[in-house]
Amino acid sequence: MTCALLFVLSLVLALAAPSQGHGLGPKSRLRYSRFLGPSNVILLRWDFDLETEIITFELQVRTTGWVGLGVTNRYTFVGSDLVVGGVLPDGHVYFSDQHLVDEDTLQEDGSQDAELQGLKEDGVYTTLRFSRPFRSCDPHDQDITVDTVRVLAAYGLDDTLKLDQERIFVKSIFLLQIFHPDDLKVPEDTIIHDLEIVDFLIPEDDTTYACTFLPLPIVSKKHHIYKFEPKLTPHNETVVHHILLYACGNASVLPTGINDCYGADPAFSLCSQVIAGWAVGGTSYQFPDDVGISIGTPLDPQWIRLEIHYSNFRNLPGLYDSSGIRVYYTSQLRKYDVGVLQLGFFTFPIHFIPPGAESFMSYGLCKTEKFEEMNRAPVPDIQVYAYLLHTHLAGRALQAVQYRNGTQLRTICKDDSYDFNLQETRDLPARLEIKPGDELLVECHYETLDRDSITFGGPSTINEMCLIFLFYYPRNNISSCHGYPDIISVAHELGEEVSDPMEGMMAMSSVEWTPENIKKAEKACKEAQQTVLIKTIDELVENTTGWIPDIIPTPRGPCLESSGGKVEPQDKTPADSRAAPMPLSSSTAASLRCLPLTALLCMQGALSRILGTLQTGF
Template sequence: MMWLWSAFIVSLSLFTIDRCYGISSSISPFIQYKHSIELEDNVADLWWTLDDAEREITFELHVKTTGWISLGISPAGGMKGADIGVGWVDSKGNVHFQDRYASDFAKPMIDNTTTDWFAIRGREQNGWTAIQFKRLLDTCDSMDYPIKHKILVDFGNRDIVHHLLLHECTPSTIFDDNNLPSGVCDEIMSQVESCSTNFVTVWAVGGDYMVEYIEEVGYPVGDASFTKYYMIQMHYENTRRHSNRRDSSGIRFYLSNELRQHDLGYITFGTMSNLFGLAIPPLVERFVIDSYCPAKVTRVRCHFF
C-alpha cells in the first residue's frame, strides 16, 4: 500500500486561445518561455519556465523602473516569511542580484546561509529594467520558501473555470484502460455512474489552492481493496460563449511509501443538488433549505481533526 496526499495546483499556463493576454514591457524577453503574466498593467511583467529534470525554474522579470527590482515567494502572499530575489543593472550594464529574506513587513535581510537566486543576464532600456534569473524549486534552506505545486487552474482559462470535483470510483469499477471515458458530463454519465457518488476533494473559485492533511493522516491508495479509478469533474462558467478553448486544469497527486499513522476518513453533509432543489423563490427575504442526516449514518464513531 502507498500513501497519497493531494495538492490542488494552480498552473499559470498561457495558451493561444483567440485572444491575447497583455504584456506591457517594451523590451523583448531574452528567450522564449512557457508561461507569462502581466503582474500590473504597464508596470511589471513576468515570464518563467520550469525545468523538471533540474528541479529549477528560470524567471525573467521586467519592471518599469531604472532602479532595483525584486520577486518574492512566500507562504501566504505577503512579506512575512518571504524568500526574495533583488536585482539591478548598474551604469556599466553589470547585473547585480541578492538573495534576501523577510521575517516580517520590514526591510528584507541578506540570506547569509546560502545563495540560491542566480542572475543570468539583464539590461535597462526605454525606462524598463529586465533581469533573467533562476532558482531551485526547493533549496533546503530554512530561509527559503520552497516553490510547491498547488491547484492546476490553467491561467489562460481562469475566467471560465468555476470548480472541480475529484470522485472516487467504487473498487469494483472496471474500465478499458486504453479507452477511459472522457467528455461532457451529460454525454458520458451512464458510463461513469459508479464514480459519481464519493468525493475525495473539491475546489471552487475563492477556495484555497492547496489542501494538506495533518501529519498523522494520509489517504491510502494502491491496495487491492481500494479504489483503482478516480474521476475529475470540471465545471465551467462560459458566460461569454468563448469557443475553441483548451483547458489543462486538474490535480497533481504525490505518492509515498511512508505510511502515516491514520487512514483518512470522510463524511459528506449537504443537500442533493438538482434543477429545483436549491432554487430560491423570487422576492423572498429569507429562505431555508433543510437537510436531514439519518441516525444510521452517524452510528460509526467519527473523529474530527
C-alpha cells in the same frame, strides 16, 4: 546618492554568473507569462524543467531602479524570499538572493541559490532573468511546488534597496503548468458554440444560483469538444463566482426558462454530471490532444444545465448578465472520451466548521465498489489526467488520496496553499489509474479565526464546500461520489443529546467552540461512520457506508545544494539532498458573518425530502 551606491555595491555582484544546466539558457523562450501589477507595469515570464527541478524567471519592470521577485505566504511578507537586481548608472550590475526580516527590511541570504542569466536596463525597463531550484537547502528560500504559489514582485525608483508598500505586488499563480496552449493542437475545422444565459437581471441578493437548460451543438456525426473558456459579460467579472455545465441524461424531462437552481422547483436541479466549468481566477482550458468531450452519438447527452453562481455582495441593482461557457469542437476525433467525477463532502449543513478555528479538517469518502453496478455496464479502469479544486473563503488546503485494499496508494492531487481567487483546471504531471474497488478520500483544511459563528456547508460563498473534480477517461455514467459523517454520533461526542440529523445540525450552533471542542469535533467527524452517496448521470442514487482511513503524509523531495556563497549553520545540507546540476554554460550580465443555520435551511427547499433519506438510504 553616494551612500546609496556604496550600499548597493556591498551586495553580491554577479557580472558573469553561470547558468544552471537545465536547458533554459539566457536566450531560451519562456512559455508562460503574466502581468503582476496594475497598468502592465510588471511583466513576469517563466518556464521550468521538471526533471532537474529548476525554474527560470524573467521579470520586466517599468523602472530604472532595482527590481525583485520572490515567493511569499498568505499571511505576512516577513520571511518572504526575494531575488533582487539592478543596473547602476555606470553600467555595472548587482544581483543578490535575499529575504525579508520584517515588513520593510531586506537581508542577504548566507546561501546564494539564484543564478543570474541576464540583467539589463534600457532607460525605460529593467529586465532581470534568473533561475533557481524548486527546493534549495536554504530555509530562507520558499519552495516552488505544485501548489498555488504567491509570487511577490517589488521594485524601486532608483538603486536604493528600500521597500515601498506601494510598489510591492502579490499574485497567486500556478507556476508548474504541464501544458501550454501553444503546445496543443488546434484543429483546422474548429467550430465555436456559446452556451450562455441571455439578459438575466441579477437579483440584489448576496447569493443567486441561476439555471437554464440548453441544447449542445447539433451535429450529424460524432465530434469532440476540445476546449472551453468563460464568456463573461464586461463589468460583471466581480459578481460571477462560477459557471458550470452539467450533462443531462437523455431520458430527463427538462423545464424551460431561467430559475433558481436549488429553489422551490426541483426540476432546475436536475442533471449532476459536470462536463466543464469555470470559477474565480480561472481562464480557458484545452484538453490534452488525445481526449475530448464526445457529442453527436446516441450515447452522448443532448442537453446541458447551465448553472451560474452570482455573488452580489454589494447588492447592486440593474445588473444584466449574458455570461456562459464558450466551447470549441471538431470532427477530428480524439482517442478518448472525457468523463468528470465529483468527489468530496456532500454539500449540505451536515458539513459544519466551527468559528475561531486556526485549523479544522473535513473529510468526504468515496467507495467505488458500486460503480459497475450503478453504471449498468463494466467500468474500465479510470485514467485521471486533470483536476479542479473547490472550497469557499475559509478553505486553506485540499487533497485527494487513493487507497487500494486498505493501503494508501498515492496522493492524486493537492494544494497546500489554496487560494479562492485562483480556481482552475490543472493537468497532472502523469496520468493516474483508479481501479474498481479503490477508495478515494478528499481532505479539506479550513481556517475561521475571523468568524464568530459557525459556518455550514451550502451554496453561498459565505457557506462552505469541499469538492474535487477529477477529469478522466474513458467516460462512464457515474457523476459524483460524496461522503458525510454520522452527525448524530458527532453531536453525542460533543455532549449534545439528539435523536435525528436535523437535531444534530441544530445542536452544532449551541456548542461552546473552545479550542478543545474544536479539536474534539474534528476528531469526532473523522472517526464517525461515513455515508457515501453515489449518483449517475440519469439521477440514480445509491449509498453505502465506510470509515475515514488515516492519511500518511507525502515526504518532501530532496533539496538542491547551494551553488555558491556561504552556507549558514541552519542551512546545512540534509542527508537526502543532491548536488545541483553542473553548469553547462555561462551567461553575460546583461468579517465575514456566516448565514445562520435557520436561514440556510430555508434556502435549501428540498431539506425535508433529503433528510428523510439520510436515515433510510436512497
